[in-house]
Amino acid sequence: SVPLSFFAGIGAASKKGILFKSGQVIEKMATIRNVLLDKTGTLTKGRFSVVRIEREPGIEEMELLSLAAGLETYSTHPIAHSIVNAARARDCQAKPFTDVQEISGHGLEGNSGNDHVCVGNRKWMLARGIPVNTADTWEGTSIYVAVNNHLAGKICIADTPKDDAADAVRQLHDMGLHVVMLTGDTEKSARMIADKLHIDEVHASLLPEDKLKEMQNTRIERGPVLFTGDGINDAPVLAGADVGAAMGSGSDAAITVADTVYMTSQVSSIPESIRLAKKTVRTAQ
Ligand code: ADP
Numbered sequence: 001s002v003p004l005s006f007f008a009g010i011g012a013a014s015k016k017g018i019l020f021k022s023g024q025v026i027e028k029m030a031t032i033r034n035v036l037l038d039k040t041g042t043l044t045k046g047r048f049s050v051v052r053i054e055r056e057p058g059i060e061e062m063e064l065l066s067l068a069a070g071l072e073t074y075s076t077h078p079i080a081h082s083i084v085n086a087a088r089a090r091d092c093q094a095k096p097f098t099d100v101q102e103i104s105g106h107g108l109e110g111n112s113g114n115d116h117v118c119v120g121n122r123k124w125m126l127a128r129g130i131p132v133n134t135a136d137t138w139e140g141t142s143i144y145v146a147v148n149n150h151l152a153g154k155i156c157i158a159d160t161p162k163d164d165a166a167d168a169v170r171q172l173h174d175m176g177l178h179v180v181m182l183t184g185d186t187e188k189s190a191r192m193i194a195d196k197l198h199i200d201e202v203h204a205s206l207l208p209e210d211k212l213k214e215m216q217n218t219r220i221e222r223g224p225v226l227f228t229g230d231g232i233n234d235a236p237v238l239a240g241a242d243v244g245a246a247m248g249s250g251s252d253a254a255i256t257v258a259d260t261v262y263m264t265s266q267v268s269s270i271p272e273s274i275r276l277a278k279k280t281v282r283t284a285q
């Protein structure tokens, strides 16, 4: 049975916007040795802004943006919001689409009139056999647009760390915890954020199932793992970690499978929740 003090712990945590879904979670949280974090929307604000648009010959910038925005209308990903907003800000009408599919960790595809359009990352374009010849010099996140399997252009977007992210990572280090980033974004954009925040280890270009594998490796090598994420792509690893914590701003899928929710979506909720759990377990003994 769960000691009474665990209910007090759940109550104290909820006042700080930390939702422990059970008493068992508190027990597990107190044993955590490693903190694994998703990047976009977890460590970063997830409010991307479009910095520039690079088009290939034969397509206008407005046409490119209207195609990208048309597809991204179907996604709730932070990247999608930034592209839809950029179109709106430029009075650029999003193209209507049919047969739209979102491929988690990759992007979206669908049909606009007679054209088949893909919007997503470089890795996905290459996997689809779409040549992406230009070197990517943009240090942020690059989203590619392809029309009928030909590259049409690239949208350069940037995201910034949450205001409390660096301090939260410092607190985790002070608690003796190992801090790892697991992201579906590229090595370059991952490094840019990880270096700023002094994260110990970075794994980039991960698909949802790769995140799960990396988490399991860390657990075998270094002990119990807390994973914090926000996306649909984080659901498998949230479910598989010793403790899965979802950001309150995250997708329904993430919040449903997680056993802890950080209602304020602050990174500092992570060290706070571990401290609270340890205190609760001490009181129970
Ligand atoms: P993270 O793990 O950092 O939260 P995701 O796994 O959600 O990132 O996304 C990984 C990558 O997949 C993104 O960086 C982007 O390149 C691509 N991607 C995901 N969703 C979309 C989308 N709606 N539009 C374009 N690209 C996307």
Ligand code: MG
Residues within 6 Å of the ligand: 038, 039, 040, 041, 042, 229, 230, 231
């Ligand atoms: Mg995310």
